[in-house]
Amino acid sequence: MGRRDRSVTGRSRALGRPPVWWRGSRAQMARWLLAVVLALGAATLVAGQVRHASDIVAGLGALRVVVVARHDIEPGRTVTADDLTTRQLPVLALAPGASGPEVIGRVVTAQIVEGEVVDRARLAPAGISGIAALIPPGWRGVPVPRPSDGSGLTVHVGDVVDVLTADPGGLDRAESASVVAAGATVIGVEDTSVTLAVRPADAPGIATALGRGIPVLALVGPNATP
Numbered sequence: 001m002g003r004r005d006r007s008v009t010g011r012s013r014a015l016g017r018p019p020v021w022w023r024g025s026r027a028q029m030a031r032w033l034l035a036v037v038l039a040l041g042a043a044t045l046v047a048g049q050v051r052h053a054s055d056i057v058a059g060l061g062a063l064r065v066v067v068v069a070r071h072d073i074e075p076g077r078t079v080t081a082d083d084l085t086t087r088q089l090p091v092l093a094l095a096p097g098a099s100g101p102e103v104i105g106r107v108v109t110a111q112i113v114e115g116e117v118v119d120r121a122r123l124a125p126a127g128i129s130g131i132a133a134l135i136p137p138g139w140r141g142v143p144v145p146r147p148s149d150g151s152g153l154t155v156h157v158g159d160v161v162d163v164l165t166a167d168p169g170g171l172d173r174a175e176s177a178s179v180v181a182a183g184a185t186v187i188g189v190e191d192t193s194v195t196l197a198v199r200p201a202d203a204p205g206i207a208t209a210l211g212r213g214i215p216v217l218a219l220v221g222p223n224a225t226p
Contacts, residue, residue, distance in 0.1 A: 107133035165209035180205035
């Protein structure tokens with residue numbers, strides 16, 4: 001019988017019939033088992049990552065629709081629908097002042113950059129417009145003339161400046177110049193004047209300086225100490 005079986009198997013191979021699967025080579029079986037193990041491992045890893053992501057999303061809690069800036073919005077600009085787009089973000093990731101579409105029509109008091117969630121802290125109260133919207137609560141708005149010859153400092157709304165004056169009786173001495181208002185904010189720029197938002201205590205000093213002539217504006221750089 002043994003000879004007959006071997007002869008039949010030999011004839012099957014000669015006729016091109018493949019051997020049954022358990023008679024394949026050990027190397028082929030090892031590769032097949034390895035592929036199965038790797039597939040199962042990959043499936044387990046992916047399932048774990050999906051569960052982890054789901055846990056993170058669930059942990060962030062409810063979502064809320066907020067408005068973000070479609071592009072940079074400069075101080076003094078009145079917010080329009082074209083300035084905004086909406087996104088759904090986790091409530092826990094939002095600042096308390098994050099706003100919705102109700103901010104349309106309000107004036108920007110500090111720059112909002114593209115993609116930033118619009119915060120009510122950077123907007124003037126509803127109903128206030130123009131230069132008045134850029135004056136911080138309790139501060140004063142004071143106009144300062146610009147030199148008619150165009151020699152004055154070039155400034156823009158939102159710039160921070162110091163206001164300097166000089167004693168007409170001692171112009172040749174450095175100590176005769178003094179700062180009458182430090183950290184004033186430019187809230188309006190016209191051909192003949194610059195309007196500044198200043199602290200209440202600084203307003204009288206600027207008025208006195210105006211009696212001596214045109215004060216000098218000194219631009220304050222980033223992170224400078226007044």
